[in-house]
Amino acid sequence: MRITPELMTEANSVFLRSIFVPDVLNGASQNVAFSPVGVHFMVTMLKELISAPLYSDWDRLASHTNLIHLNKQLQTNPTITSKSVIAGREWSKSVPTDFLMDHFKVFNSVDVKSIGKYLEADVSELASATGATVHLLKFNGSWQTKFTGNQSVKFSDGIEYSFMKAIVPSVPWFENDDLTVVTLPFKIDEGFEDVCIDLILPKHEGRAVDLNEHKKWISNQIIQSKAKIVIPKVKLEYKEKINLSSDSAIESLQKIRVEWDENGVKGEAITMSMARSLPPPIPEFIASRQFLFIIRQEALWLFVGRISSIDASLNMGKRIAYQEL
CATH class of the missing domain: 3.30.497.10 (Antithrombin, subunit I, domain 2)
Known part of the structure; x- marks a missing residue:
């Protein structure tokens, strides 16, 4: 199936x-x-x-x-x-x-x-x-029709390159205001399904091409008896x-x-x-708002307090010399 x-x-x-x-x-x-x-x-x-x-x-x-x-x-x-x-x-x-x-x-x-x-x-x-x-x-x-020639082409980056060129017979061709689509077949032994490449050339630089329209383009292709195809390696x-x-x-x-x-x-x-095998996430305790503290020996609370304001002199990214009380 x-x-x-x-x-x-x-x-x-x-x-x-x-x-x-x-x-x-x-x-x-x-x-x-x-x-x-x-x-x-x-x-x-x-x-x-x-x-x-x-x-x-x-x-x-x-x-x-x-x-x-x-x-x-x-x-x-x-x-x-x-x-x-x-x-x-x-x-x-x-x-x-x-x-x-x-x-x-x-x-x-x-x-x-x-x-x-x-x-x-x-x-x-x-x-x-x-x-x-x-x-x-x-x-x-392998291409059914090999590329045997070359042609100078100025690409959209402004640089001139030597692209490969072929005159290909019986080319499926689709063209509208936005793009041109040509289909080139590969050599395949008899009895096997065809494999091909579709080359899609937008006519407007920078405009998005919706590949969801591919099926419509292919179904509306006509056969050009021959076409010059110039593409880069x-x-x-x-x-x-x-x-x-x-x-x-x-x-x-x-x-x-x-x-x-x-x-x-x-x-x-x-x-x-x-x-x-990922290590377990490291739990975080970030005192970004007021908090309480207890200093204790077992159940004997030595100190208890609340921190609701920050001493800027101690917390500006500089090491402050310790001063005895």
């Missing part, structure tokens, strides 16, 4: 609202990348296998998602690799003994070296964690904490690597949630 298009649309919407839009707005000049399906996979693992408390939007999404079905959907294309792990003495016990899923492994402890070896990825952030869930997603796709790494659980002891993050050149695109997303 496949994950329905309606559920995928809801997952994307929750991701945009909860993670992507706030992050993009807070770092307008920074290159940003996430894996929405990596987050979707993670919240489903947390709910289905760990019973971790999730924020309401993520909880509703995970409640309607079958983890095994989502995992199978990520195993059906040779350009995509998906693996997952649950680790830790307590978290490993929470996985039902009859639970079986392809490319999934349970570790009794958070053995960073062993988990990294299984996933073939750097999971050093798990050091000191007592429990962990990890999802790895990799993509490796890209290589970016991005890591960000993400808030998925209301349990303050559970920390989640996602780290991304995406790069493309004349030949194709490579991407890797590692999504992690981990529990740490």
Whole structure:
């Protein structure tokens, strides 16, 4: 059974609202990348296998998602690799003994070296964690039409660069007053689902683009018999904490690597949630208003009093020499 298009649309919407839009707005000049399906996979693992408390939007999404079905959907294309792990003495016990899923492994402890070896990825952030869930997603796709040329382009930062160029046949194309969307396919063996990249170019610098409109853009594309596509080579790494659980002891993050050149695109997303043994909070007593005191020997009260005004000469951040009474 496949994950329905309606559920995928809801997952994307929750991701945009909860993670992507706030992050993009807070770092307008920074290159940003996430894996929405990596987050979707993670919240489903947390709910289905760990019973971790999730924020309401993520909880509703995970409640309607079958983890095994989502995992199978990520195993059906040779350009995509998906693996997952649950680790830790307590978290490993929470996985039902009859639970079986392809490319999934349970570790009794958070053995960073062993988990990294299984996933073939750097999971050093798990050091000191007592429990962990990890999802790895990799993509490796070759352009159907390679970029064989170059063109000088003055980017919005005012600098002129040499971008790569290709004349691409049969390009799905959407354009309105605000943006242009083109879709470029990757090579795929016959019998497998197509994978593509949508490139979205706003026409107005600095104006926000609502990615919730993506489905409408794609459904209204026309096919250009050929088009000149000029884009930069890209290589970016991005890591960000993400808030998925209301349990303050559970920390989640996602780290991304995406790069493309004349030949194709490579991407890797590692999504992690981990529990740490946190020291209990330190209780605080701050005498910020009038207070009482008792100096005593057992039940023998030596002094009792109330402090309702502060001696400024003693409390202005300078050491005052002690004077005998």
